[in-house]
Amino acid sequence: DAMVIQNPRYQVTQFGKPVTLSCSQTLNHNVMYWYQQKSSQAPKLLFHYYDKDFNNEADTPDNFQSRRPNTSFCFLDIRSPGLGDAAMYLCATSRGLAGIHEQFFGPGTRLTVL
Amino acid sequence: TQLLEQSPQFLSIQEGENLTVYCNSSSVFSSLQWYRQEPGEGPVLLVTVVTGGEVKKLKRLTFQFGDARKDSSLHITAAQTGDTGLYLCAGGTDSNYQLIWGAGTKLIIKP
Numbered sequence: 600d601a602m603v604i605q606n607p608r609y610q611v612t613q614f615g616k617p618v619t620l621s622c623s624q625t626l627n628h629n630v631m632y633w634y635q636q637k638s639s640q641a642p643k644l645l646f647h648y649y650d651k652d653f654n655n656e657a658d659t660p661d662n663f664q665s666r667r668p669n670t671s672f673c674f675l676d677i678r679s680p681g682l683g684d685a686a687m688y689l690c691a692t693s694r695g696l697a698g699i700h701e702q703f704f705g706p707g708t709r710l711t712v713l
Numbered sequence: 714t715q716l717l718e719q720s721p722q723f724l725s726i727q728e729g730e731n732l733t734v735y736c737n738s739s740s741v742f743s744s745l746q747w748y749r750q751e752p753g754e755g756p757v758l759l760v761t762v763v764t765g766g767e768v769k770k771l772k773r774l775t776f777q778f779g780d781a782r783k784d785s786s787l788h789i790t791a792a793q794t795g796d797t798g799l800y801l802c803a804g805g806t807d808s809n810y811q812l813i814w815g816a817g818t819k820l821i822i823k824p
Contacts, residue, residue, distance in 0.1 A: 603755075605755075630810060639799055639817065639819045640816070640817060641801055641814045641815060641816050641817045642756070642801075642814065644811075647811075649810075689755050689756070691755075693810060694810070695810045696810060697807060697808055697809060697810055698743055698744070698805070698806075698807045698810075699810065700744050700746060700761070700803070700804075700805030700810065700811075700812055701746065701758055701761060702758070702803075702812060703758070704748075704755030704756050704757070705755050706753075706754050706755050707753070707754065707755045709753070
């Protein structure tokens with residue numbers, strides 16, 4: 600089945616220690632998104648890639664970076680995690696066509712910062 | 714700036730009761746989607762509505778898109794404990810591939 604996969608499902612890191620979260624997709628979608636979600640709130644878009652073009656949200660801290668080496672994979676790097684970065688991180692994909700809005704999500708990575 | 718106002722933010726009811734969640738905007742959307750997210754998982758798309766006045770049913774869930782395509786509702790009949798989760802509405806426009814998200818409704822169904 601076509602899907603969005605996130606690894607790991609749970610990540611524990613120390614304050615200030617860099618961490619990388621990964622996402623892969625078999626849907627062959629043009630767009631890959633990274634969202635941050637805190638308890639029972641709506642997901643907050645951090646940035647997205649349309650193919651190789653990176654699109655950052657204006658209020659995303661510089662501490663968050665992303666890489667998309669190919670169509671299938673996308674990574675979220677948190678350079679110096681703070682306690683406030685503890686959250687669920689969701690990866691999603693979409694076809695990237697105007698008027699086609701469905702997004703398909705992975706299961707998420709729960710990040711704990713000690 | 715387009716906004717989607719979702720209400721209520723939190724709802725806790727007994728199993729067997731009915732409920733409605735609303736999503737409202739002053740802007741027109743070309744499509745509106747509803748997602749359900751269970752604890753510890755990613756959101757899952759339930760339905761997309763695209764035509765003003767459209768009604769779609771998914772078992773006990775009924776989704777409606779307003780005639781002017783500015784609002785939508787989700788009605789659950791005879792709620793079950795398995796309906797517990799975070800319900801999210803999101804809207805899109807013809808000129809863009811991205812979504813505008815509502816704030817979410819946390820639904821708890823008590824046995």
